[in-house]
Amino acid sequence: METSWLLPLTVFLPWAGALVVLAAGRAARLRIVLAIAFAAADAVLSLLLIPLASSRTGFSVTLGGAFGELSLLPDGFGVFLAAVAAVIGGLAVVFSVDYMRGEEGQGRYYALVLFFIGAMVGLVLSANLLMVVVFWEITALCSWLLISFHNDDPKAVAGGIKALIITGLGGVGLLAGSLAIYAQSGTFDIPTFMAQAHGFPPQLLAWIGFGFLAAAAAKSAQFPFQTWLPDAMEAPTPISALIHAATMVNAGVYLLARFYPAFSSVPGWTLAVVLVGAVSAFIAGLMAVVANDLKRALAWSTVSQLGFMVYAIGAGGIFQSQFHLLSHSVFKALLFLGAGAVIHTVGTRDMRQMGGLSKKMPLTCVVFVIGALALAGIPPVNGFWSKELLLEGGLQSGPFWAYVVMLVTAGLTALYALRCVWMVFFAPPQESHEAPGAHPVHDAGPAMKVALIPLALGSLATWLLAGPFHALLARTLPFHFGPGEVGPGASGTWQMVVEVVSAPSTWLALAVVAVGILAWVGRGVFAKMGAGLRPARRAAEAGFGFEAINRGIANAVQGAGEGLRATQTGVLNWNIAAIVMAVIAVLAALALGG
Amino acid sequence: MTGSVWTIAIAAVLCLVAIGIYGLLILRNLIKIVVALQVFAKGTILIMVVAGGMAGKPAIGQSLAITVLVADTAITIVALALAIQVRRWCGTLDTRVISTLRR
Secondary structure, X not given: XXXXXXXXXXXXXXXXXXXXXXXXXXXXXXXXXXHHHHHHHHHHHHHHHHHHHOOOEEEEEEOOOOOOEEEEOOOHHHHHHHHHHHHHHHHHHHHHHHHOOOOOOHHHHHHHHHHHHHXXXXXXXXXXXXXXXXXXXXXXXXXXXXXXXXXXXXXXHHHHHHHHHHHHHHHHHHHHHHHXXXXXXXXXXXXXXXXXXXXXXXXHHHHHHHHHHHHHHHHOOOOOOOOHHHHHHHOOHHHHHHHHHHOOOHHHHHHHHHHHHHHOOOOOHHHHHHHHHHHHHHHHHHHHHHOOXXXXXXXXXXXXXXXXXXXXXXXXXXXXXXXXXXXXXXXXXXXXXXXXXXXXXHOOOEHHHOOOOOOOOHHHHHHHHHHXXXXXXXXXXXXXXXXXXXXXXXXXXOOXXXXXXHHHHHHHHHHHHHHHHHHHXXXXXXXXXXXXXXXXXXXXXXHHHHHHHHHHHHHHHHHHHHHHHHHHXXXXXXXXXXXXXXXXXXXXXXXXXXXXXXXXXXXXXXXXXXXXXXXXXXXXXXXXXXXXXXXXXXXXXXXXXHHHHHHHHHHHHHHHHHHHHHHOOOOHHHHHHHHHHHHHXXXXXXXXXX | OOHHHHHHHXXXXXXXXXXXXXXXXXXXXXXXXXXXXXXXXXXXXXXXXXHHHHOXXXXXXXXXXXXXXXXXXXXXXXXXXXXXXXXXXXXXXXHHHHOOOOX
16 A cells, blocks of 8 residues: 555644644734635645545554554545535635624634544544544534634524534444444454454444444434534534535535445344435425524525435435535535625524515525525536436335435425525515615625635536546445446446436426425415414424423433532542442452452 | 561551541541541552562562652642642631532
């Protein structure tokens, strides 16, 4: 194996950048220039990694007996997700220049963003499970610190802590699974585990598989852990884009896709993955339809689209899930940054107080509409191709009921995408932001445009990469793709186009999308006959009771803590007595056991 | 060395540890607690030397004992410095008075 220094450089350059930005101190201009320079350099490095995927290069350093090796491996997943994290993260940094202008604590902000990008790149490139766990928890830490960036706002602090607790809880599954793998095989090396997985005791493999599924569901905000993502919307909007498109939530989908070949033989595992994906996609779609907060609607749509990817993995469509992840990253970053431009100038996130912005923010309107078309899956934008491929794969190899659920969700997606665009840009304008003395509404600033335009072009064009992308994955992932499945390279895109256009499921899906659009156009009719739907609407607005479950658990923990408080007297002598008694108990147990 | 020497040494260790624990259990003055902790710690250091000698590897026991002594000294200094601060801010060294967890 050849050693490539490009790999560790891509991981640790943003971290070096974070330190440099912090060291820049009070020089605001210098700080921004440094942050952009490091983010851009890392984006370039991550793109340079892509050719490495085909060669037999890698990088490893021995960290001592207990930790194994810090080994980085550029295979298809790794270079692809590293590029997504670094490039989209870089665009979010550029966007922040306008968005965060005049805010306090910018040094902390840019340093954490760079730290976050580096952690995500490290997570996807690591070939050592223990390092995956470490990077996994670092991304959780960064998301907590950035969601709570406005740390004088109680809602932001609560949202950040919620994200930290829920993703940390899921992380236990990953840690336990990794330790079980180490106990069984004596190594944390992922390729070794993939090769040996079928020799593991089935019971143990099932525990590991479901532990990883819990970790992935918590990280990607899937059922039943979906509640943290909407509350994370208290973060500055570029951070939302970063979490939703570049760094955080992709990690769960990556984990499932990476280990799919190892766990696909575990009874019930693929079904559980399909179930998690389908339920998340559907209920999140419903909640997106009733949300009035622009960012919350987008957050639910992320949960829903991630549900599509998880469903695809459960149905065996590794390529489809990753291709949809690529499309989703681009158009969701576009939607969030577009929403950021709107929120920045209007000063509210409530869509009912927006409306009529298409004339005042023409560029933002155009790019947001492109993003919404991709979200809804309308041709020829990238979301259409990846979603059709995904649904077709699901129809062929997944359970039929799940396909029906996903089809309905595709219709819901079109409905809420259209609803967002209408309420923000085309509804009758509201008086509040035209009142004298109010901040004048203006279009996106120059730095915002630099971030928005490439993403809009990307939403129009990334589907052209389908052929090369499939070839890249098929060539470099021997456990996922058999030797006969190596894609034909660039010509594969044309094949995909023919395949998608000629498949009947595509037309079915488009018909469902059209129904979704008609449902919005004819919403007046629905509103009259919709009295029967009111309980469903109320349930969706209440988040289907998952908030209540969260609160119940939090209260139970708090109550237990209050109850156990009596044991903490604060008198040193009692503590010593307890220690002595514990030692005596241990000695007695040893004596009896021996 | 004969076996009786080891017996005496172990008895001494047990005495030191017992005195230390007894002190920690009944004393309420922070300075006295630090002293009791020191007695206890000296007992454990002595057992390292004794155990090394009994196992026929005195060098390991002695080097461990030296290491613990160094760490122990640093901890004692910090504990006494904290006790001084407690006296300055609370006006007392009584652990029952300065405990605020119950209130």
